[in-house]
Amino acid sequence: MRDTSHDLGADLQSAVARIYSRFRSERSEGELGDAAVGVLIALAKNGALTLTELSERARVTTGSMSQTVNRLVTGGYVDRARDPADGRRMLIETTPAGAEVAAEARAHRVSWLNARLAELTPAERATLAEASALIRRIADS
Amino acid sequence: MRDTSHDLGADLQSAVARIYSRFRSERSEGELGDAAVGVLIALAKNGALTLTELSERARVTTGSMSQTVNRLVTGGYVDRARDPADGRRMLIETTPAGAEVAAEARAHRVSWLNARLAELTPAERATLAEASALIRRIADS
DNA sequence: CTGCTTAGTTATACTTCGCAACTGTGCGTG
DNA sequence: CACGCACAGTTGCGAAGTATAACTAAGCAG
Numbered sequence: 001m002r003d004t005s006h007d008l009g010a011d012l013q014s015a016v017a018r019i020y021s022r023f024r025s026e027r028s029e030g031e032l033g034d035a036a037v038g039v040l041i042a043l044a045k046n047g048a049l050t051l052t053e054l055s056e057r058a059r060v061t062t063g064s065m066s067q068t069v070n071r072l073v074t075g076g077y078v079d080r081a082r083d084p085a086d087g088r089r090m091l092i093e094t095t096p097a098g099a100e101v102a103a104e105a106r107a108h109r110v111s112w113l114n115a116r117l118a119e120l121t122p123a124e125r126a127t128l129a130e131a132s133a134l135i136r137r138i139a140d141s
Numbered sequence: 142m143r144d145t146s147h148d149l150g151a152d153l154q155s156a157v158a159r160i161y162s163r164f165r166s167e168r169s170e171g172e173l174g175d176a177a178v179g180v181l182i183a184l185a186k187n188g189a190l191t192l193t194e195l196s197e198r199a200r201v202t203t204g205s206m207s208q209t210v211n212r213l214v215t216g217g218y219v220d221r222a223r224d225p226a227d228g229r230r231m232l233i234e235t236t237p238a239g240a241e242v243a244a245e246a247r248a249h250r251v252s253w254l255n256a257r258l259a260e261l262t263p264a265e266r267a268t269l270a271e272a273s274a275l276i277r278r279i280a281d282s
Numbered sequence: 283c284t285g286c287t288t289a290g291t292t293a294t295a296c297t298t299c300g301c302a303a304c305t306g307t308g309c310g311t312g
Numbered sequence: 313c314a315c316g317c318a319c320a321g322t323t324g325c326g327a328a329g330t331a332t333a334a335c336t337a338a339g340c341a342g
Contacts, residue, residue: 008270009255010247013164015273017179019280020161023154024299025200033328038158051290059166064330066291071328088289088338110150116279117150124275129149131272132156134265138257139160165330174297192321205299207322212297229307229320 016135026112031105032075035060035068040077040094040102048093050083077101157276167253173216176201176209178246181218181235185243189234191224218242 024034031037035058042057043049049057055065069092072078077098083089094102117125165175173181176199183198184190190198196206210233213219218239224230235243258266 007251008258008266008273009251011273012258012269013251013254015276015280016157016161016164019276020157021200022280023157035329052288059162060329061331062290063292063332068329070291083289086289086339090290106151110148110154113154113279114150116282117153120275125149127268127271128153128275130268132149132152134261134269135156135160138254139156139163141257176298193319201298202300203321204301204323209298211322224320227308227320231321 023109023113027109031108032072032077032101036072036077037102037105037109039065039068039072039092040098041106043078043092043094044099044102044106048081048091050089050091052089054092072098164250164254168250173213173218173242173246176205177213177218178243178250180206180209180213180233181239181243182247184219184233184235185240185247189222189232191230191232193230195233213239 027034032040038058039054042054051062051065051069054069055062058065060068069078069080073080076095079093079095081091081093083091117128120128168175179199180195183195192203192206192210195210196203199206201209210219210221214221217236220234220236222232222234224232258269261269
């Protein structure tokens with residue numbers, strides 16, 4: 001079977017793809033899409049950000065992000081405002097409604113996962129905590 | 142703010158989302174989309190599968206999978222054939238061209254990741270190997 | 283003012299997905 | 313056998329997300 005040193009890259013890639021697909025399928029109806037929720041969470045955590053900052057965080061083009069922000073503005077979740085210091089920039093900020101949705105979405109997003117994690121041993125959770133840090137380091141490298 | 146032991150679920154979810162987005166941006170072969178490549182790889186690994194089997198593996202509806210298979214058929218990467226044992230079923234199988242694309246995609250898909258993993262310590266790789274198994278277990282639970 | 287750069291928007295196209303309506307096949311029951 | 317139900321797929325429609333490319337607008341030299 002799976003010797004862990006055999007092909008860790010393929011193994012990790014497939015495990016990540018698998019659980020990511022599970023995340024998507026656990027997402028409740030009516031909820032905003034993945035990209036939109038990601039923007040709301042980023043704004044809730046960091047305050048107002050420019051379009052370019054948002055697009056860099058999500059690793060998408062500014063064109064794509066502009067459309068995602070359009071959907072959020074239409075839904076009343078965020079506001080656009082010109083940066084007073086640089087008229088080319090737009091500062092995007094959550095509305096109160098958007099901040100609330102961000103908090104709910106974030107809680108719901110991980111509720112299924114937290115239930116699974118609660119079934120693991122402390123040692124297993126520690127392994128996953130270490131792995132999370134490693135994965136994030138790799139992703140941001 | 143960022144106590145990993147406090148909210149492991151959110152931490153793991155965000156790490157997975159982040160590296161998954163990195164996977165997407167590292168993939169160069171723009172020819173086929175993610176879902177289509179996933180189907181080719183599944184078929185290359187398992188031989189012919191029915192539409193329902195494919196849709197369950199990818200956790201999508203049969204309608205979505207049917208369209209993905211349509212695109213692959215149009216591109217000449219897979220063939221459809223009725224199951225002789227059950228006329229309702231379709232057996233989907235890679236063409237030689239599809240098998241080749243699957244092998245290339247599979248290798249390319251993890252080449253970036255393997256390069257990163259090579260920079261880690263053996264202990265870190267062991268942590269990720271354990272975590273992969275745990276993540277897969279959670280995803281399939 | 284002219285020209286270049288940066289920030290963002292809009293238009294178009296493509297992939298993926300779910301939902302719903304539909305066809306066609308298999309199978310059991312009266 | 314005929315009818316009806318269950319199962320396997322297909323198709324059409326709409327939504328989200330993405331990239332590319334062409335465009336506007338603002339800042340910044342010179």
